[in-house]
Amino acid sequence: MNILVCLKQTFDTEERITIENGKINEDGAEFVINPYDEYAVEEAIKLKEQHGGEVTVITIGPERAEQALRTAMAMGADKGVIVDLEDLGDQVDEHTIAQVLAATIREEDLDFDIILCGYMAVDDGSAQVGPRLAELLEIPHISTITKLTVEGDKVSVEKDVEGDVEYIDAKLPILVTAQQGLNDPRYPSLPGIMKAKKKPLTRLELDDLDLDEEEIAAKTEIIETFLPPKKEAGKILTGDLADQAKELVQLLRSEAKVI
Amino acid sequence: MNFDLTQEQTMIRKLMRDFAEGEVAPGADERDRTKRFPKEIFDKMAELNLMGLPFPEEYGGGGADTISFAIAVEELSRVCASTGITYSAHISLGCAPLYLFGTEEQKQKYLVPLCEGKTLGSFGLTEPNAGSDAGGTKTRAVKDGDGWVINGSKCFITNASYAKFLALTAATGNMGNVREITAFIVPTDAPGFRVIDNYVKMGLHSSNTTELILENVRVTDQEILGEIGKGFRQFLITLDGGRIGIGAMAVGIAQGAYELALKYAKERVQFGQSISKFQAIQHKLADMHMQIELARTYVYKAAWLKDQGRKFTKEASICKLYASEVAMNVCNQAVQIHGGWGYMHDYKVERFFRDAKLTEIGEGTSEIQRNIIAREIGC
Ligand SMILES: Cc1cc2nc3c(=O)[nH]c(=O)nc-3n(C[C@H](O)[C@H](O)[C@H](O)COP(=O)(O)OP(=O)(O)OC[C@H]3O[C@@H](n4cnc5c(N)ncnc54)[C@H](O)[C@@H]3O)c2cc1C
Numbered sequence: 134m135n136i137l138v139c140l141k142q143t144f145d146t147e148e149r150i151t152i153e154n155g156k157i158n159e160d161g162a163e164f165v166i167n168p169y170d171e172y173a174v175e176e177a178i179k180l181k182e183q184h185g186g187e188v189t190v191i192t193i194g195p196e197r198a199e200q201a202l203r204t205a206m207a208m209g210a211d212k213g214v215i216v217d218l219e220d221l222g223d224q225v226d227e228h229t230i231a232q233v234l235a236a237t238i239r240e241e242d243l244d245f246d247i248i249l250c251g252y253m254a255v256d257d258g259s260a261q262v263g264p265r266l267a268e269l270l271e272i273p274h275i276s277t278i279t280k281l282t283v284e285g286d287k288v289s290v291e292k293d294v295e296g297d298v299e300y301i302d303a304k305l306p307i308l309v310t311a312q313q314g315l316n317d318p319r320y321p322s323l324p325g326i327m328k329a330k331k332k333p334l335t336r337l338e339l340d341d342l343d344l345d346e347e348e349i350a351a352k353t354e355i356i357e358t359f360l361p362p363k364k365e366a367g368k369i370l371t372g373d374l375a376d377q378a379k380e381l382v383q384l385l386r387s388e389a390k391v392i
Numbered sequence: 393m394n395f396d397l398t399q400e401q402t403m404i405r406k407l408m409r410d411f412a413e414g415e416v417a418p419g420a421d422e423r424d425r426t427k428r429f430p431k432e433i434f435d436k437m438a439e440l441n442l443m444g445l446p447f448p449e450e451y452g453g454g455g456a457d458t459i460s461f462a463i464a465v466e467e468l469s470r471v472c473a474s475t476g477i478t479y480s481a482h483i484s485l486g487c488a489p490l491y492l493f494g495t496e497e498q499k500q501k502y503l504v505p506l507c508e509g510k511t512l513g514s515f516g517l518t519e520p521n522a523g524s525d526a527g528g529t530k531t532r533a534v535k536d537g538d539g540w541v542i543n544g545s546k547c548f549i550t551n552a553s554y555a556k557f558l559a560l561t562a563a564t565g566n567m568g569n570v571r572e573i574t575a576f577i578v579p580t581d582a583p584g585f586r587v588i589d590n591y592v593k594m595g596l597h598s599s600n601t602t603e604l605i606l607e608n609v610r611v612t613d614q615e616i617l618g619e620i621g622k623g624f625r626q627f628l629i630t631l632d633g634g635r636i637g638i639g640a641m642a643v644g645i646a647q648g649a650y651e652l653a654l655k656y657a658k659e660r661v662q663f664g665q666s667i668s669k670f671q672a673i674q675h676k677l678a679d680m681h682m683q684i685e686l687a688r689t690y691v692y693k694a695a696w697l698k699d700q701g702r703k704f705t706k707e708a709s710i711c712k713l714y715a716s717e718v719a720m721n722v723c724n725q726a727v728q729i730h731g732g733w734g735y736m737h738d739y740k741v742e743r744f745f746r747d748a749k750l751t752e753i754g755e756g757t758s759e760i761q762r763n764i765i766a767r768e769i770g771c
Contacts, residue, residue: 165406199399200399200403320410320440321440322440323404323440323456
């Protein structure tokens with residue numbers, strides 16, 4: 134079975150994040166595999182263990198993102214492709230990323246039976262890249278899966294729908310995106326870590342891909358980046374219940390401005 | 393010059409951080425109270441092939457370097473120093489002498505199962521009357537036909553209850569005024585060999601510290617580690633490597649206590665503001681951070697020299713001495729920053745404080761480290 138995993142290296146959201154000149158400060162930040170993508174990697178390796186085949190991990194990112202691919206290789210992925218889009222600067226959004234991924238899969242002649250992605254990246258949180266890529270490749274997709282079984286070309290999936298479960302049957306080839314609960318990613322073993330560096334890695338730049346820069350340019354623009362406001366102490370209303378309700382409505386309207 | 397970790401070292405750090413937080417930290421307080429040895433943790437580490445981390449793959453090892461070993465010990469000790477010392481002693485006291493001095497046959501027979509984690513490594517040097525003066529060993533091995541008969545006792549020996557065999561030192565004769573010391577690899581189930589796990593310790597409660605009693609224990613020539621008469625030199629070399637492990641353990645303990653103190657200082661409010669806003673507390677935390685950074689850097693330097701195949705005796709002593717004193721100071725201040733809660737078990741720093749003390753004693757006391765450094769600088 135040929136398995137592709139698209140993954141992103143993100144900053145560790147458990148570490149302190151600061152903003153400088155309207156951008157997230159990368160100096161001193163810790164970078165990790167986007168946690169949802171880690172589920173995708175684990176599921177891919179499990180599929181390989183059951184059905185044989187090969188796991189290829191693909192990432193788009195700067196040089197440091199190689200570490201994320203090597204980590205996936207230490208867990209058991211066989212080879213990797215990294216695409217550096219430095220030339221595009223800020224002109225990158227989900228539309229761009231999906232186009233570049235599709236072009237990379239074509240350029241590298243990567244055969245696939247199944248493509249796994251995380252359902253979203255914890256930094257931008259858009260949850261678009263997986264479905265967009267499936268559309269470009271003209272294959273079906275199922276997002277936010279919590280269980281995956283493949284037998285022959287039959288695919289059964291459990292999908293998280295806001296706390297409920299949807300059971301879906303489908304067929305290969307397919308793209309699925311991983312939700313929390315799909316699996317428990319393994320620790321890479323020491324031999325895995327020591328072997329990771331020797332696994333094949335292809336480096337591509339925009340010029341290597343058959344793409345029209347204008348066509349893939351970002352369709353969205355980031356206007357502002359800011360940290361969520363500090364959590365203030367809650368307010369406890371007192372007094373007669375009817376008065377409390379009145380005061381609550383008043384506060385929701387004038388202070389919280391949510392109604 | 394390059395202060396960055398390599399890709400492998402970075403991945404090993406991430407693995408050990410995740411493993412320590414996921415598998416080691418959760419039961420650490422409880423184990424400190426119940427004094428239970430976490431056998432299951434070392435079984436899991438064996439599955440990840442971590443029990444032979446710095447030894448070649450041909451002996452079942454991981455082929456990683458000494459810096460990676462220091463990273464592993466630090467990350468374990470950051471959440472549970474008992475786990476840290478168990479691992480450090482396994483690698484640097486248990487496995488290393490077999491790797492460095494064992495015959496090929498001994499490596500296959502003993503080092504391979506140690507690296508595979510089938511048994512834990514241990515090393516018997518200290519005796520009731522031979523501690524800092526470890527050359528004064530009273531345990532004797534007497535030639536008897538085609539074998540040896542060993543009599544004597546050892547104290548404070550880490551991991552021996554979980555070791556199928558261990559190397560220990562015994563006097564085999566006199567060369568002029570100097571005792572001739574030889575190391576033997578002795579199976580712990582040999583007739584006449586008793587391992588007693590009975591100490592009541594200040595800290596490191598879930599590590600295994602034992603007394604060994606040897607009464608007419610018979611071994612053959614095949615169990616001599618390397619050569620007759622080489623025991624003294626062997627353990628000096630072994631302890632050089634072990635001190636990097638204790639240095640790393642001290643850095644890990646200090647880091648764990650410092651992180652808890654920093655977090656607490658930001659949360660604890662007195663006089664209407666968090667205590668981290670008081671300059672007196674800020675200066676404590678700044679000093680703690682600075683000392684840990686320096687200690688870690690020096691542990692890495694000693695490890696790096698070892699990896700380069702260079703002499704590292706002085707650096708190993710410096711890193712062990714400095715890091716252990718940093719650990720004591722940092723833990724003391726971490727308790728102080730916690731105030732009365734720091735004295736209570738639930739806030740963990742009292743455990744770190746108790747555990748830290750061993751780093752100033754084991755594998756050569758601070759006084760002995762100063763003696764070594766003084767000798768190395770030509771006093
Ligand atoms: C938890 C634990 C685990 C241990 N694990 C092991 C193990 O696995 N294997 C093993 O072999 N040993 C082990 N040890 C023993 C440890 O290495 C010794 O305790 C240590 O070397 C000190 O020896 P001692 O206890 O006999 O103290 P002593 O040598 O009696 O020292 C007492 C005091 O005198 C000082 N002193 C001694 N000589 C001098 C001198 N020349 N100049 C100045 N001051 C001096 C010492 O620094 C110390 O302050 C362990 C100890 C502990 C507590």
